[in-house]
Amino acid sequence: ILNVEQSPQSLHVQEGDSTNFTCSFPSSNFYALHWYRWETAKSPEALFVMTLNGDEKKKGRISATLNTKEGYSYLYIKGSQPEDSATYLCASYTGNQFYFGTGTSLTVIP
């Protein structure tokens, strides 16, 4: 079983602050890294799928980077808004299975 770790487990930020969190995964057997946004009582929503070392992806105020050699990905949110409050989940795809982290719960305080 692969261990995918996310940190921090939770954080609270003020509206307008920028924030970032980390997903760590074993760099061996790496094929792809998925990021999801998961609001309470809804289903996970795909944000990014990243495959190549050095990949950077952006969707609005949210961006992500990938380092496959050292086994981590950062998710950045610029100018956090209350509607960004959600759990951000990452999953590593090893070529035959997906392994999920526990998620980072973000609360943006108006």
Next chain:
Amino acid sequence: EPEVTQTPSHQVTQMGQEVILRCVPISNHLYFYWYRQILGQKVEFLVSFYNNEISEKSEIFDDQFSVERPDGSNFTLKIRSTKLEDSAMYFCASSGVAWRGFYEQYFGPGTRLTVT
């Protein structure tokens, strides 16, 4: 906007009974998945399905589990003889491109299975 749907939203069953969880993936999608999340634990991958056969499966997906696409729209997960530890939220997902885990997956709202 097309979405993945799942029925029922909540299923209560007795230990030892068979349950079938149903999913309708997005209509032109080719790759289908089942995941589960036991309360307080990580989301776990169960199985992926492509071209009417299992593509990948985890250690959790043992002989008690099976998947089927009985018609052109439904994708089902059957648990033959439920155990207490099968209680979890079960998510179905689909992907529009047949290239395994490299593309975005669209998740359904989940079915909460409670085994008593």
